[in-house]
Amino acid sequence: xxxxxxxxxxxxxxxxxxxxxxxxxxxxxxxxxxxxxxxxxxxxxxxxxxxxxxxxxxxxxxxxxxxxxxxxxxxxxxxxxxxxxxxxxxxxxxxxxxxxxxxxxxxxxxxxxxxxxxxxxxxxxxxxxxxxxxxxxxxxxxxxxxxxxxxxxxxxxxxxxxxxxxxxxxxxxxxxxxxxxxxxxxxxxxxxxxxxxxxxxxxxxxxxxxxxxxxxxxxxxx
Numbered sequence: 001x002x003x004x005x006x007x008x009x010x011x012x013x014x015x016x017x018x019x020x021x022x023x024x025x026x027x028x029x030x031x032x033x034x035x036x037x038x039x040x041x042x043x044x045x046x047x048x049x050x051x052x053x054x055x056x057x058x059x060x061x062x063x064x065x066x067x068x069x070x071x072x073x074x075x076x077x078x079x080x081x082x083x084x085x086x087x088x089x090x091x092x093x094x095x096x097x098x099x100x101x102x103x104x105x106x107x108x109x110x111x112x113x114x115x116x117x118x119x120x121x122x123x124x125x126x127x128x129x130x131x132x133x134x135x136x137x138x139x140x141x142x143x144x145x146x147x148x149x150x151x152x153x154x155x156x157x158x159x160x161x162x163x164x165x166x167x168x169x170x171x172x173x174x175x176x177x178x179x180x181x182x183x184x185x186x187x188x189x190x191x192x193x194x195x196x197x198x199x200x201x202x203x204x205x206x207x208x209x210x211x212x213x214x215x216x217x218x219x220x221x222x
Contacts, residue, residue, distance in 0.1 A: 003204050003205065003206065011107065015107070015108060016107070016108065016111065019111075022108055022111060022112065023112060025104070025108055026104075026105065026108040026109060026112050029101045029104035029105045029108060030101075030105060032101050033098060033101035033102055033105065036094065036097050036098045036101060037098060039094065040091075040094045040095075040098065040146065043087075043090050043091075043094065044087070044091070044149060047083055047084075047086065047087035047090065047153075048087075050079075050083045051080055051083050051084055051087070051156060054076050054079050054080035054083065055080060057076050058073060058076045058077065058080065058163065061073050061076065070167060070168070070169050071180060073163075073167035074164065074167045074168060074180075074181060074184060074185070075184060077160055077163045077164035077167050078164060078184050078185065078187075078188040080156075080160040080163070081157065081160040081161055081164060081188055081192065082188055082191050082192060084153060084156040084157040084159075084160050085157050085192040085195060086192075086195060087153045087156070087157075088150065088153040088154055088157055089195040089196065089200060091146065091149055091150045091153055092150060093202065094146070095146050095147075095150070096202075098146070102117075105117050106118055122140070123135075123139070123140065126139070164185070164188075168181065
């Protein structure tokens with residue numbers, strides 16, 4: 001059961017034209033949007049914890065004089081890269097669902113509370129040198145917090161890829177193949193690629209369900 005297009009008329013007939021359904025739908029959209037934003041920052045904290053721990057471990061290994069420095073550095077670089085690319089993908093996935101509920105609010109709010117969510121009130125443009133300097137230093141700006149977070153996660157991913165390359169020993173045609181490096185780097189690449197492919201994508205097909213129910217009764221004969 002694949003998904004099918006949903007027209008403006010179908011949306012209006014399903015949600016907007018029925019007062020009770022429209023009000024309930026707007027309440028759900030606002031609540032779930034707020035919940036998605038809370039989850040967004042909780043997920044960011046989760047990934048930052050592992051990335052920071054990996055980076056601290058990488059720095060400690062580079063500063064040490066242990067014999068297997070290259071092996072451990074490659075392992076931690078691969079770990080940091082996987083978490084960073086995973087964080088980037090989670091940011092993009094979270095943004096998709098946040099926008100989904102924001103779009104529902106846009107569609108539903110007009111007949112309930114007016115276009116309060118769509119109307120954006122901003123300061124007047126600064127005039128004069130002093131106002132322009134003050135606005136540049138601490139004035140509001142239409143910058144997306146979530147997009148900034150995505151750019152940071154992309155930067156950290158690129159940084160870990162560079163650290164991985166830096167951690168590898170110099171290439172030598174006469175040296176034997178290090179299967180440890182081959183395995184862990186191949187696994188890292190496949191894991192990162194799987195985030196973007198079907199394995200990591202949200203399922204958008206239809207659902208069929210099977211259900212069972214327990215029978216419950218009192219047996220006085222036992």
